[in-house]
Amino acid sequence: MNLAQRVQTLTPSTTLAITAKAKELKQAGHDVIGLGAGEPDFNTPDHILNAASKSMYDGFTKYTPSGGTLELKKAIQAKMRQDQGLTYDMGEIIVTIGAKHALYTLFQVLLDKGDEVIVPAPFWVSYPEQIKLAEGNPVIVNAKEENDFKLTPEDLKAAITEKTKAVIINSPSNPTGVMYEKEELKALGDICLENNILIVSDEIYEKLIYADTDHYSIAQLSDELKEQTVIINGVSKSHSMTGWRIGYALGNETIIKAMTNLASHSTSNPTSIAQVAAEAAYTGNQEEVEKMRVAFSERLEKLYDWITAIPGIECVKPKGAFYLFPNVKKAATMNGFDSVDDWVAALLEEEKVALVPGSGFGAPDNVRLSYAISIEQLEEAAKRIRRFVETHQ
Structure with a gap:
């Protein structure tokens, strides 16, 4: 066959x-x-395990809304306000089966055949494959080692064509561990605004920072950049919950609605028990x-x-x-x-x-x-x- x-x-x-x-x-x-x-x-921390266990015995083992429970969305809302000073409405949040599923679903609703997504290299291995699965073309741009593996404004400008739909920014990065500074993000963001390019900001490692620096989301830098950005995140790395498979995307309501509709016909919903666990991860003690x-x-x-x-x-x-x-x-x-x-x-x-x-x-x-x-x-x-x-x- x-x-x-x-x-x-x-x-x-x-x-x-x-x-x-x-x-x-x-x-x-x-x-x-x-x-x-x-x-x-x-x-996974004990208070998260306990919350999940209690939810099972309380009977929280049925379908949930395709885009995630209201309680978890509220926890994500509060987390974004506290950590980044960003406000998202319920319709601008989708809970997914891991951050990988959020990225996959985003590319499926965003790309038509031949659309291009700029992917700085080194890159996480699944970015190009997910873009290809959505019939898009990953445009690999070498982020040079002498530039600490970061995409420069010159690199970005040179890669843009009339088919460019989006660019991926992963900070902190897998596999390099490098982070973009605020000024570096602003320079890239201005180019994206000028060319109407969506920014896919993968922030899954945001809680694991070791240098004397702060994590910035590009969506924090202006209202215009917030509207132009879809943030991808989750609890897998921050709370040692890789197997629970809970991620999420935040962004333009039209994009999030399309992602939710697609999820309703593919996965139905993220696991009910895992959503309770993720809610506990964000609302509980962070020690x-x-x-x-x-x-x-x-x-x-x-x-x-x-x-x-x-x-x-x-x-x-x-x-x-x-x-x-x-x-x-x-x-x-x-x-x-x-x-x-x-x-x-x-x-x-x-x-x-x-x-x-x-x-x-x-x-x-x-x-x-x-x-x-x-x-x-x-x-x-x-x-x-x-x-x-x-x-x-």
């Missing part, structure tokens, strides 16, 4: 592929250290969120020093998320490998350390290391990487 053309061009997830190989080696009895994790290694942030900050400082001390490895220091994205091209070449992908594969086979090749993120000279594991494992991983590099010199 011939599959639909739309799925024949999809690229398998690099992250999932390396994770599968690492699991295979573990099952064979090897001591594998996986640095590919895209989720916090903490459990556990801060503890997790502090732990990630400590890991970042140590891992960054260990990794950048290895010959042939350089790294832009991240300010958020929980990833390092070092350039290992010199090390790979010095070690006699034709590509970083080959270097990563050999590292896994010989030293049992699983990294994610940067090729899946549009940056073939780099690798992504997650520090969502213990300090002890991170230290051992760094020792193994150093040993691998030095052995192959």
Whole structure:
């Protein structure tokens, strides 16, 4: 049977592929250290678990509105007012089955065949694939390492055509961990306003910031930019709730209504119990969120020093998320490998350390290391990487 053309061009997830190989080696009895994790290694806070448990026994196990419960939308409303000073009406909020589903649904209602979306590279692996599934064209723009992997106004202007419909801004970024400053966002936003380009602002890592800086949403900078922006967020990373699958989108009421209509015919609604959990995440005590942030900050400082001390490895220091994205091209070449992908594969086979090749993120000279594991494992991983590099010199 011939599959639909739309799925024949999809690229398998690099992250999932390396994770599968690492699991295979573990099952064979090897001591594998996986640095590919895209989720916090903490459990969901107790008060969230308790709220979800109570909701089940209270009978909250039926359908909910397609766009999310009123209670959760109110919690998101309050969160946005408190954190960003932004006000959204109920019709400007949709709750989705994770932030990934929010992005997928947005592209489905936004794009017609041939519409272009500007995607700065390095990028999260699913952006281009979701755009292609909506019959759009991802326009990949190389955000240079010397610019801290950030899209510049010059880069953006050069990529705009008459078919440009939107641009993605991910801050803090997966995979680089870098953040845009307020002035940088303003410069990009002005160009988008001039050219009537929708801004897709992925802010899923906003609570995981470690440098002496503040997170800004581009929607905060003016009323015009708020109207031109769809914010994508969720509780997965901030409250260690990846498996609960609750995300949301905020923006223009016409767009949100279309997304809600599509969801009503595809997923019916986000899980009722998970919505109660997400409501508790936003309305309850935030101490556990801060503890997790502090732990990630400590890991970042140590891992960054260990990794950048290895010959042939350089790294832009991240300010958020929980990833390092070092350039290992010199090390790979010095070690006699034709590509970083080959270097990563050999590292896994010989030293049992699983990294994610940067090729899946549009940056073939780099690798992504997650520090969502213990300090002890991170230290051992760094020792193994150093040993691998030095052995192959």
